[in-house]
Amino acid sequence: MEMNKILREILFKAELERHIVSECEDQARILCGENPDKRLHVIEQLRDLILERGECYPPRLDDAFLLRFLRARNCIPARAHRLLARYCKFREQNPHLWRDVYWYGLARLGNIFEGVLFDRPDVGRLIIGRLGQWDPDVFSADELVRGCLLLLEFAFPLQQRSVHIVNCSRVIENLFYLFKRLAPADDLWKRVYFHGYDYSSLHRYLDQECLPERYGGHREAVSLGEWLTAINQYRKEDFDKDMSSIGYAV
DSSP states (O other): OHHHHHHHHHHHHHHHTTSOOHHHHHHHHHHHOOOGGGHHHHHHHHHHHHHHHOSOOOSOOSHHHHHHHHHHTTTOHHHHHHHHHHHHHHHHHOGGGTTTOBGGGGGGGTTSEEEESOOBTTTBOOEEEOGGGOOTTTSOHHHHHHHHHHHHHHHOSOOOOOEEEESOOHHHHHHHHHHHHHSOOOGGGGGEEEEETOHHHHHTTSOGGGSBGGGTOSBOEEEHHHHHHHHHHHOOHHHHHHHHHTTOBO
16 A cells, blocks of 8 residues: 555656656756756757757657756757657667557566666666566567666656666676677766676665665665556556657557
8 A cells, every 4th residue: 555655656746747846956957957047948949959950750849858858968959859869760760669559568577677666866766677587488578678668768868877787697797898899989888887696786886775675775676567557547648648649559
């Protein structure tokens, strides 16, 4: 019952974020460099870039949608435009991953993807992928990717601060560093950390206050299935419109 109440409160908070609220403004100012007095101006700049360059065709052009991309790129229109162009290109190249996919049906993935009901500005929100739980005989690779994309869509776009890999062998770590040498240079690689089976190493980067209990933390993990069940129960008309606008079946 308590879990249901907390999820309902979070969903209500997410609904409020559609209309700028003071808590979100404070975090946007601190983390994203957003100036409330210039917000509408930079949104209009981004919209003009989209229309003038014609490099991408977003599913929406409303202020709330464009603001998500601006906040993910420190409210710099040119950077937000590049991110939006990549987002649109990926969607155009992989329509089977969401086109007419019934989003609630992905609740069957259970706890392969998880999160926690607590986040801090200095740590961020945790998205956990437990790929060791994936059984290819039960779920296809496409279903796995669809679940991940759906979870990211609720939190996307975002500023990816770091990637932490736990419960893995040294072989995987060595293969990663070999791949890193061959892959194009990108700051993302600098933010990938391997911890093997040593959770104390993980705790040097992520406060235990924010981690699930299975990783030595103090929080309860919430599965993708639980998230989607709560969303399905408390969703509103605006949510359905948003999901259908980006191709999901409602």
